[in-house]
Amino acid sequence: xPDKEKDRKDRxxxxxxxxxxxxxxxxxxxxxxxxxxxxxxxxLTKDFMELRGDRHFGDDAALVGGxxxxxxxxxxxxxxxxxxxxxxxxxxxxxxxxAEGYRKAFRLMQHAAxxxxxxxxxxxxxxxxxxxxxxxxxxxxxxxxxxxxxxRLPVPIISLVTGEGGSxxxxxxxxxxxxLMLENAVYSVASPEGSAxxxxxxxxxxxxxxxxxxxxxxxxxxxxxxxxxxPEPAGGAHTNPNEMMVTAREYMLRNLTELExxxxxxGEAGIQAxxxxxxxxxxxxxxWQELAEQAPELxxxxxxxxxxxxx
Amino acid sequence: MEKLFKRIPKVGGESEKEPTESSSEGTIEPQDQLxxxxxxxxxxxxPEKAKKHEGHTPKFSWSIKPQGDQKPKQAARTDxxxxxxxxxxxxxxxxxxxxxxxxxxxxxxxxxxxxxxRLTAYERVNFTLDEGSFEEINARLVTGDPLNFTTxxxxxxxxxxQTRAKTGLNExxxxxxxxxxxxxxxxxxxxxxxxxxxxxxxxxxxxxxxxEQALERRVPLLAVSASGGARMHEGMFSLxxxxxxxxxxxxxxxxxxxxxxxxxxPCTGGVIASYASVADIILAEPGALxxxxxxxxxxxxxxQKLPPGFQTAEFFLEHGMIDQVVARKELRxxxxxxxxxxxxxxxxxxxxxxxxxxxx
Ligand SMILES: [Zn+2]
Numbered sequence: 001x002p003d004k005e006k007d008r009k010d011r012x013x014x015x016x017x018x019x020x021x022x023x024x025x026x027x028x029x030x031x032x033x034x035x036x037x038x039x040x041x042x043x044l045t046k047d048f049m050e051l052r053g054d055r056h057f058g059d060d061a062a063l064v065g066g067x068x069x070x071x072x073x074x075x076x077x078x079x080x081x082x083x084x085x086x087x088x089x090x091x092x093x094x095x096x097x098x099a100e101g102y103r104k105a106f107r108l109m110q111h112a113a114x115x116x117x118x119x120x121x122x123x124x125x126x127x128x129x130x131x132x133x134x135x136x137x138x139x140x141x142x143x144x145x146x147x148x149x150x151x152r153l154p155v156p157i158i159s160l161v162t163g164e165g166g167s168x169x170x171x172x173x174x175x176x177x178x179x180l181m182l183e184n185a186v187y188s189v190a191s192p193e194g195s196a197x198x199x200x201x202x203x204x205x206x207x208x209x210x211x212x213x214x215x216x217x218x219x220x221x222x223x224x225x226x227x228x229x230x231p232e233p234a235g236g237a238h239t240n241p242n243e244m245m246v247t248a249r250e251y252m253l254r255n256l257t258e259l260e261x262x263x264x265x266x267g268e269a270g271i272q273a274x275x276x277x278x279x280x281x282x283x284x285x286x287x288w289q290e291l292a293e294q295a296p297e298l299x300x301x302x303x304x305x306x307x308x309x310x311x
Numbered sequence: 312m313e314k315l316f317k318r319i320p321k322v323g324g325e326s327e328k329e330p331t332e333s334s335s336e337g338t339i340e341p342q343d344q345l346x347x348x349x350x351x352x353x354x355x356x357x358p359e360k361a362k363k364h365e366g367h368t369p370k371f372s373w374s375i376k377p378q379g380d381q382k383p384k385q386a387a388r389t390d391x392x393x394x395x396x397x398x399x400x401x402x403x404x405x406x407x408x409x410x411x412x413x414x415x416x417x418x419x420x421x422x423x424x425x426x427x428x429r430l431t432a433y434e435r436v437n438f439t440l441d442e443g444s445f446e447e448i449n450a451r452l453v454t455g456d457p458l459n460f461t462t463x464x465x466x467x468x469x470x471x472x473q474t475r476a477k478t479g480l481n482e483x484x485x486x487x488x489x490x491x492x493x494x495x496x497x498x499x500x501x502x503x504x505x506x507x508x509x510x511x512x513x514x515x516x517x518x519x520x521x522x523e524q525a526l527e528r529r530v531p532l533l534a535v536s537a538s539g540g541a542r543m544h545e546g547m548f549s550l551x552x553x554x555x556x557x558x559x560x561x562x563x564x565x566x567x568x569x570x571x572x573x574x575x576x577p578c579t580g581g582v583i584a585s586y587a588s589v590a591d592i593i594l595a596e597p598g599a600l601x602x603x604x605x606x607x608x609x610x611x612x613x614x615q616k617l618p619p620g621f622q623t624a625e626f627f628l629e630h631g632m633i634d635q636v637v638a639r640k641e642l643r644x645x646x647x648x649x650x651x652x653x654x655x656x657x658x659x660x661x662x663x664x665x666x667x668x669x670x671x
Binding site for chain 1: 451452453454455456457458460461462463464481512513515516519541543544545546547548549550551552553554555557558559560561562565580581583584585586587588589602603604608609612613615617621622626630631632
């Protein structure tokens with residue numbers, strides 16, 4: 001994380017009472033009035049032109065994308081789109097995209113690579129849609145292919161988790177050079193409800209699960225899994241959307257400028273350096289220990305003679 | 312949920328264990344009921360098939376550099392609990408009585424109904440590779456506990472220790488190098504008995520190290536995946552392994568090295584939605600449960616009953632997600648044939664490159 005960003009975060013921490021409880025953040029991240037992807041796209045960019053359809057099966061309104069102007073650059077934008085009322089939510093499938101949504105994202109990302117457009121993604125989904133038609137149309141393959149593509153795409157990718165980062169459906173549009181989160185956003189391997197059902201065997205333990213799973217922006221920044229946290233207006237992004245847009249634009253621009261200065265302004269060698277840095281960023285994520293070669297039969301972690309945590 | 316084979320002792324009643332554990336990673340079944348740690352020489356593939364590649368042992372473009380200090384590890388795990396020769400067992404699928412030795416010789420496929428039972432990682436290694444050719448790498452990597460994870464009833468550390476003791480494995484994936492009908496291959500195999508084959512930090516790290524070594528040695532890679540997905544206990548560290556592993560496979564692909572993915576029962580969630588689905592060739596064993604979301608989740612969300620055969624290997628084939636469904640007894644010859652195709656292609660390409668160089 002850039003130092004400036006860190007300074008700012010520390011400063012903001014002192015300024016106002018932070019919303020710290022993980023479950024509180026989950027509720028804020030899901031707040032119906034919270035700015036959604038199209039709000040960020042329209043708030044941060046100009047002349048957005050939505051591009052639709054996966055050219056294979058259909059269009060998916062739960063995942064939107066298109067071409068836009070961001071601070072003097074043509075960029076590709078993508079985001080999970082939730083609705084604000086029942087009707088819109090049905091149209092948007094509650095922000096949970098099917099295979100065709102992810103294949104549209106794939107197409108638009110290839111398009112971005114062709115024209116060397118930086119990609120900005122806005123992540124806000126409970127996850128990819130777990131339905132019959134998702135399976136029939138190969139949601140697993142669609143997610144996997146996006147992850148593969150993004151790991152090697154020769155344009156800068158900046159992803160911002162604006163609300164809920166839900167599992168593989170979030171990852172499949174957020175493999176990036178810079179992964180940022182709004183202060184009250186969450187990003188998790190499974191929803192708190194899902195985690196509670198599986199690990200606590202009790203869905204009513206969702207708040208406890210949210211806490212234990214360490215899904216908040218500060219947690220993930222501490223783990224080195226995300227690259228920066230963007231402060232929200234006091235009370236949450238929905239209380240002052242305009243202020244939120246100004247701050248988000250500033251952070252996105254700063255990160256993009258850094259990537260341009262460091263990599264894309266330096267020709268092919270710069271692109272290769274960017275891809276190497278992106279690879280290494282993910283390469284080092286993990287927590288493991290190596291048992292010493294002569295360790296006796298392992299009975300417990302106490303037997304570990306030599307520990308090499310990776311981070 | 313299908314039941315595993317019941318053990319029917321020669322004398323006395325049946326002793327059937329109830330399924331013991333279910334977790335995020337799907338339902339873990341008591342695959343260890345038979346305690347078939349015993350490893351016999353993998354049954355011979357039919358002689359005609361084995362001969363296929365004898366005529367032309369072509370020069371290898373991919374060569375194995377033997378690593379002196381790495382001994383075959385699977386031998387250490389053998390013959391823990393031999394099955395008595397005279398044991399009859401009952402197939403939980405077709406309810407027929409079968410002779411245990413016949414079952415073993417059939418690579419744990421029911422000789423009566425053809426049902427493919429799950430294998431441990433080392434059984435899979437032994438059924439897949441040439442006898443004695445496997446050199447395991449990174450067997451001593453064990454997980455950290457990055458979230459310091461604890462629920463009301465368990466901690467990740469204790470669960471990890473218990474799982475290691477129970478399975479004799481240090482993680483849910485075994486990686487290494489060996490040969491298959493003489494052809495060198497890097498092999499990764501999940502073990503569903505270890506926390507549902509779930510992918511956490513160690514899984515990701517071992518797999519990426521295997522890919523990186525395969526790149527160095529220039530050998531193709533075969534991954535056999537049986538996994539309920541990301542390991543919940545490591546939270547986002549687990550989710551990120553999807554990106555970490557897939558990125559490594561992207562590099563393998565760019566280097567022109569083939570990646571064959573074999574999906575076996577059951578494979579869902581983060582593994583099938585990442586590296587396992589970006590292979591050059593995707594195969595599956597008959598009847599394997601394959602899918603992104605588990606069937607129970609889909610039924611809960613959609614309030615629909617799923618049709619029979621939904622999310623099977625055959626379903627995946629029908630919907631264009633995999634190349635072939637291959638019976639276990641055909642796997643070795645099929646994979647050998649594939650490896651041979653790629654090896655020939657690489658040799659051809661290298662020869663062409665040499666010609667171009669000379670012409671200049
Ligand atoms: Zn049977």
